Amino acid sequence: MPSKYKAQPTFIDGIRFDSKKEAKRYQELKLLERAGEISNLELQPSFKLSCGDRPIKFDSGRQAVYKADFAYWDHKQEKRVIEDVKGMRTPEYKLKRAIVHAMHPAVKIIEV
Numbered sequence: 001m002p003s004k005y006k007a008q009p010t011f012i013d014g015i016r017f018d019s020k021k022e023a024k025r026y027q028e029l030k031l032l033e034r035a036g037e038i039s040n041l042e043l044q045p046s047f048k049l050s051c052g053d054r055p056i057k058f059d060s061g062r063q064a065v066y067k068a069d070f071a072y073w074d075h076k077q078e079k080r081v082i083e084d085v086k087g088m089r090t091p092e093y094k095l096k097r098a099i100v101h102a103m104h105p106a107v108k109i110i111e112v
Helices: 020-034 091-103
Strands: 010-012 015-017 036-045 046-047 065-066 070-074 079-084 107-111
Touching: 010 020, 015 020, 020 036, 020 070, 065 091, 091 107
Parallel strands: 079 107
Antiparallel strands: 010 015, 036 070, 046 065, 070 079
């Protein structure tokens, strides 16, 4: 079934990416990792969403989660970077991003 936003799934290193843009960013990050500029590259890091100490849950009881595309340690900036490759900033994404920022003020999500 085609993507609602016309993104084309792409496989790199046996990993399925939701879009060509995300796959291309993965290849760029792998090069940066090999060059020693970044380390600890992580795919699909997730953040459980909560309000205070109470988890945000769907009617089904499943906990709401924000999944970014990548996380890694940037040696120049000396900090962990969270990236999300975006073609379209959906209302759901904007809400989840706002919740993550409220829960973790030090976490900055970079949109690529």
